[in-house]
Amino acid sequence: MDTSVAYPHIEVDEAGIARVGATRLKVLHLVAAQRAYGWSPAELHFQYPSLSMAQVHAALGYYWDHREALDAALDAALESAERARPGLKEPEGLRARLRSLRDAS
Numbered sequence: 424m425d426t427s428v429a430y431p432h433i434e435v436d437e438a439g440i441a442r443v444g445a446t447r448l449k450v451l452h453l454v455a456a457q458r459a460y461g462w463s464p465a466e467l468h469f470q471y472p473s474l475s476m477a478q479v480h481a482a483l484g485y486y487w488d489h490r491e492a493l494d495a496a497l498d499a500a501l502e503s504a505e506r507a508r509p510g511l512k513e514p515e516g517l518r519a520r521l522r523s524l525r526d527a528s
Contacts, residue, residue, distance in 0.1 A: 432481035441485055441493075443478050450482045451493055451500075457483070458497075 433450065435441045441450040448471065457467060467479045474482075486493055 430481045430485050432475075432478040433485045441482075441489070443474060443482050446473065448474070450485050451496055453479070453482045454486045454493060455497060 432444050433441050434444065442448060443450060443453065453467060453471070456462060456470065460466075462470065464476065464479050464483060468474060468476050471479070
């Protein structure tokens with residue numbers, strides 16, 4: 424499998440996962456944040472200060488060139504999270520403890 428890409432700030436691992444440079448941040452996570460919050464590239468840079476503007480733009484460029492595959496991966500991740508949600512339980516008494524902490528301040 425060819426893992427080379429034409430993006431100097433993007434690395435694709437053996438599993439085909441695109442990451443921003445040598446960071447652990449997946450391009451998909453950056454795109455998900457942009458979608459969820461409507462952030463501009465400048466706001467993404469502000470929210471992820473360890474990334475340069477060049478890295479942010481490279482990640483977004485990579486996304487647009489691979490949009491179909493990355494959108495499918497994001498949709499699959501969201502579906503997986505939705506399937507897992509009903510099985511999740513709130514720890515006993517957590518809500519009450521959080522309310523008491525909030526009310527105490």
